[in-house]
Amino acid sequence: MEISESKLRINSYIIQSQEEEIKRIALELHEGVGQNLFSILTGLQFVESSASQPDMKVYLNEMTQLIEKTIQEIRLLSVELYPPALTTLGLQPAIKSYISLYTNTFGIIVDFETSGNEQFISEPKRISIFRVFQEAFTNIAKYADTSNIKMKMYWTEKELKIHIDDFGKGFHQEELSKNPYALGIAAMKERMLLTGGTFTISSKIGKGTSIEISLPLQGAKESLI
Helix, strand or coil, rough: CCCHHHHHHHHHHHHHHHHHHHHHHHHHHHHHHHHHHHHHHHHHHHHEEEEEEEEHHHHHHHHHHHHHHHHHHHHHHHHHHCHHHHHHCCHHHHEEEHHHHHHHHHEEEEEEEECCCCCCCCCHHHHHHHHHHHHHHHHHHHHHCCCHHHHHHHCCCEEEEEEEEEECCCCHHHHHHCCCHHHHHHHHHHHHHHHCCCCCEECCCEEEEEEEEEEECCCCCCEEE
């Protein structure tokens, strides 16, 4: 059933509001919590260097290692919530940065190919494309049972296309509504609908799942974001 324009506008407003809040939280994690922890770490390292008792030195060393690990986790979470490259460098560098983080986190190798020159995309659309890509990769890590992903990104003056193949266990498409990631797929479709683009997914048991994302870049019908 076709979604009414008023509902699409409401959904667009909600999504943009959520993204602003996510951006705020990411900055606070990085610049607030992260910086405070770094100050604590520096203080502990100073105390550790001054401690004379061996047991105290061991304890302080353990604490500094724990804080260092926590700082790293906060930095990774901040990047995952809102990659700085998405605003400063563009969509493609942000995706490359996320893929590196993704492989380090999940051990899944990503064969990433690009074709054509990256075109300008407004920040709201950049965010939408990135969120759809991010959701797709998250679903793969959770459900696909795979060690390899192939992703192709095609740029022309009129269109951006992204193909993602996970070579995982796949699923029966007629049972899609029963799958645990059905809501995520619905959200991805709606995000692309709001940009004026499309999202399609196909899957076969034992063959894996394929996703195609398409975004018109010129001469497209006005989108809601």
